[in-house]
Amino acid sequence: MSQRTNLNRRTVIKATGGGAAALALATSGCSKAGRDELSEDLSDTKIKIAYGNENPYAYFDPELDDVVGTAVSVHNYILKQFGAKEENIEWVDPGWDGLIPGLGNGHDIVIAGMFINEKRCAAAAFADPDYVMPDRLMVPKGNPKNLSDIQSIVAHEDAVIGVMNGTTEQDNAKELGLADERINTQSDLAALILELKAGRCDAIALTAINLQIEADSEPDLEVTDAFYPTTADGEEIIGAGAAVFHADDKDFRDKYNEKIAELLSDTAKWEELVGPFGFTAEDNLPDDGQNAEHFCPENYQ
Structure with a gap:
């Protein structure tokens, strides 16, 4: 396999207002604003999940009056294994630039198919990717x-x-x-x-x-x-999407990664969850070793 780096579908910090956005991003993992940390038993836990309203990853479908998409399908499946109940989950759309800064304040988890990169890893705890995308x-x-x-x-x-x-x-x-x-x-x-x-x-x-x-x-x-795009040096750039957690929830994230690994090893189940949105194992299933730390070795937490 050629050497690869990570691709952002969208960058978190825009050129305009970069200083303020950078400060918000850098400090978003510092305070959990009095919320409870996520645990292995979510059966009685109310969870706020932020999404990016982007088809086909996580978006609001007015006909269904619900949030749907590949990321929703995969992570609802994972969260249910921790006992999470649909009636205890609230979906919120803070805007793309509010996804990571809002962790621990406006919401508990980001489920938006967000690509992993070093800048984002410095501010939040990424789960291992559940898909890759050219x-x-x-x-x-x-x-x-x-x-x-x-x-x-x-x-x-x-x-x-x-x-x-x-x-x-x-x-x-x-x-x-x-x-x-x-x-x-x-x-x-x-x-x-x-x-x-x-x-x-x-x-x-x-x-x-x-x-x-x-x-x-x-x-x-x-x-x-x-x-897959390449850098000026010919390095292949791989985009890999994952759920994102507050830095205080790293222990839960580690348990979550175990469930992600089990799902990715069951290709038929993974395709059942993401296939309706056009994803295929040939094009979108992560390779062995393409975990979150692989995509942000310097800032993984």
Whole structure:
């Protein structure tokens, strides 16, 4: 296996207001605001779970009037093994940038399919990943510029990449040397699709599953084969998503990891939970050794 580093689906600290956000992130693990620590017996415990409202990971489905997604499916299954009851779980959406800073204050656990990285590990206790996810490009039907990955956009000279603000697709484009005028940055995927259709960018870079879901409903657009981005040094970047806990709940997180390992060893059960959302063992099941400490060896706690 080639050397790999970790990919954030979204960065926690945005460029604007970075100082204040950094302070909130750095201090979020310092106080549990009087809450009870999580234990192996959750049968009588009321739990607040924060999610990121992002399809297919964890999002509110108005037709079901409930929060659903791959992360919800997997972690509801795990939490029930600790005795957690559905009526004792409250789902809250603090906004993406409030997920980690709110641990111990607004909520007890983050279940959003959040990718593991060193910055986040310094502020919270990550469980081991329950999935990995490559990227794709979304392009106009027929892929007129024959683009395949971010490197192919760099090599094309005049191709413009569309990225969401705060993603590592944005970071990767900059780190690979793309000039600002060749990076079309928008706040969300819907805005990027409008830019692509208008010809103001030539491809959108984002995680594979998000773009596939959108392309399925866009007859004028298609997606490339999935790929893992690479750094300028040729190092493969792997995105791995996991539940996140307050630093005071590391003992519970360790017990939780045992349940995650049992689930990942039962491929049929794992696929039963995530398959309805388009995940497959071939593309999304973590390899042996791809635990949280692997993705943040410096700041794992």
